[in-house]
Amino acid sequence: MTAALMLELRDLSKSFELHHQHGARLNVLRGLDLRLHAGECVVLSGASGAGKSTLLRVIYANYRPSLGAVHVRHDGRWLDLAKATPHEVLDVRRRTLGYVSQFLRVIPRVPALDIVAEPLLQAGASPQLARQRASEMLHRLNVPERLWSLPPGTFSGGEQQRVNIARGLIVPRPILLLDEPTASLDATNRAVVAELLTEARAAGSAVLGIFHDEDMRDQVATRLFPMQALEAA
Amino acid sequence: MSVLLKVRNLSRHYGTRVGCEDVSFDLHPGELLCIVGESGSGKSTLLNTVAAQLAPTSGSVSYRQRDGQWLSVNALSEADRRRLAREEWGFVTQNPRDGLRLNVSAGANVAERLMALGMRNYSQLRGIARSWLERVEIDPERIDDAPTGFSGGMQQRLQIARTLVTQPRLVFMDEPTAGLDVSVQARILDLLRRLVNELGLAAVMVTHDLAVARLLAARTIVMQRGRVVETGLTDQILDDPQHPYTQLLVSSVLTT
Numbered sequence: 001m002t003a004a005l006m007l008e009l010r011d012l013s014k015s016f017e018l019h020h021q022h023g024a025r026l027n028v029l030r031g032l033d034l035r036l037h038a039g040e041c042v043v044l045s046g047a048s049g050a051g052k053s054t055l056l057r058v059i060y061a062n063y064r065p066s067l068g069a070v071h072v073r074h075d076g077r078w079l080d081l082a083k084a085t086p087h088e089v090l091d092v093r094r095r096t097l098g099y100v101s102q103f104l105r106v107i108p109r110v111p112a113l114d115i116v117a118e119p120l121l122q123a124g125a126s127p128q129l130a131r132q133r134a135s136e137m138l139h140r141l142n143v144p145e146r147l148w149s150l151p152p153g154t155f156s157g158g159e160q161q162r163v164n165i166a167r168g169l170i171v172p173r174p175i176l177l178l179d180e181p182t183a184s185l186d187a188t189n190r191a192v193v194a195e196l197l198t199e200a201r202a203a204g205s206a207v208l209g210i211f212h213d214e215d216m217r218d219q220v221a222t223r224l225f226p227m228q229a230l231e232a233a
Numbered sequence: 234m235s236v237l238l239k240v241r242n243l244s245r246h247y248g249t250r251v252g253c254e255d256v257s258f259d260l261h262p263g264e265l266l267c268i269v270g271e272s273g274s275g276k277s278t279l280l281n282t283v284a285a286q287l288a289p290t291s292g293s294v295s296y297r298q299r300d301g302q303w304l305s306v307n308a309l310s311e312a313d314r315r316r317l318a319r320e321e322w323g324f325v326t327q328n329p330r331d332g333l334r335l336n337v338s339a340g341a342n343v344a345e346r347l348m349a350l351g352m353r354n355y356s357q358l359r360g361i362a363r364s365w366l367e368r369v370e371i372d373p374e375r376i377d378d379a380p381t382g383f384s385g386g387m388q389q390r391l392q393i394a395r396t397l398v399t400q401p402r403l404v405f406m407d408e409p410t411a412g413l414d415v416s417v418q419a420r421i422l423d424l425l426r427r428l429v430n431e432l433g434l435a436a437v438m439v440t441h442d443l444a445v446a447r448l449l450a451a452r453t454i455v456m457q458r459g460r461v462v463e464t465g466l467t468d469q470i471l472d473d474p475q476h477p478y479t480q481l482l483v484s485s486v487l488t489t
Contacts, residue, residue: 019477020484061466063473086452086466087261107426107448108419 005073006175006206007036007059012068014058027230028054032068034225038174041197041207041220046227052210055227056177059208060099061089072097072175094122100168100181104160106153113138113148116166123171137166141192157184169196176200178209182216194219236297237262237403237435238283243292245282251459252278255292258454258464262402265429265436267450267467269443269482275459276439277407283437284324284405285314299402319349323396327408329388332395333380339366339391340376346399365394369424386417390424397428406438410445422448443486447471455479
């Protein structure tokens, strides 16, 4: 039995045209093909500048691809995010496609617990259930309970990152994009994240991520996808 | 999802000068859309034309009202337009003194729009006014004070309470945080963010501040010289701007 295909990139290219830098053009991705199945964890590997983060951002539709297609299985049908309307993209992000970056974008005055609960609320859960699940996530990621009612602006880098992971993983989504979510975590918490990812995969999620830490990569990766900087290639 | 507001090829000229030109967009229920651009780019003209406070030179605005009927906003009589503004819409002005009645109490400012909808029971009105003052973080003990004695930030929060008390389905906001200190701005933005979510409001907000758009709006429209130069997801526009003018705007933001 083969696992379901969840994400398919076809001939994907991305370049940035900088109108105010004398029309400079940065080519970052060219002609890229990638297939991601349910239950696998593909780790992007390659040196800094190879376009790994750019690729994740293009898939999340945070960047617009210059050419090619980003096919996502959403509600059992295929949608090309390169051609989708903003409302379609938002719906895909709400229910199908999760993205966890290295940094928490802090919202002034909103307590950590509410920041974590928000995506679940938006997915339609009751406030009570959302807060309960958020507590469980924060607890599991060893964020001390005394911090839950505080806005994370003043938290340490590692604490913010754990709040960010809790927020990113609270809604079980079929496709997860992870951009070094464990960069400033200690070994104990990295192990918790590895465990959460294993559970997500067992539940059928497809994971595509960037992990510089080799231990972490060995723990979570089912396959590597090597990338190389275009200008150097 | 069904559309709430349809704007098509909307233009507003001032004599030979262009205010806004050929603007089209849809707004869905529960969605907050930001219009960004520099001073003079036509943001406020567009907002006022969509909100039927200015007559368009050409184009159309259609609104699906509570009962599901589509209204052609430009074709409404003055009385119908006022009914719409009273019953289904709200407008928050940049300067709270333009949106408040300064010579009556804070409580009366909040209750007034409810009274316009026919609510007459004094103690009920007072109770609702108190709870709304609390909701926008104004001490309810100040219910009988006139807003002239309030700080700018308090006045703006009072205007927000006055506008939202009738539970409008669509709110127009013109730079609601522009004249305020940064710390006061953060409080108002957080409040707006929370209320928009809780009440499931749809809103169109004009701002020159890209950080405000990032915080509040899923979608953004960028305007320059009266025209839309770029439109789409807010994070896409801010992180991967395509148009030279948007790139200039984004690169001019100071980051801390």
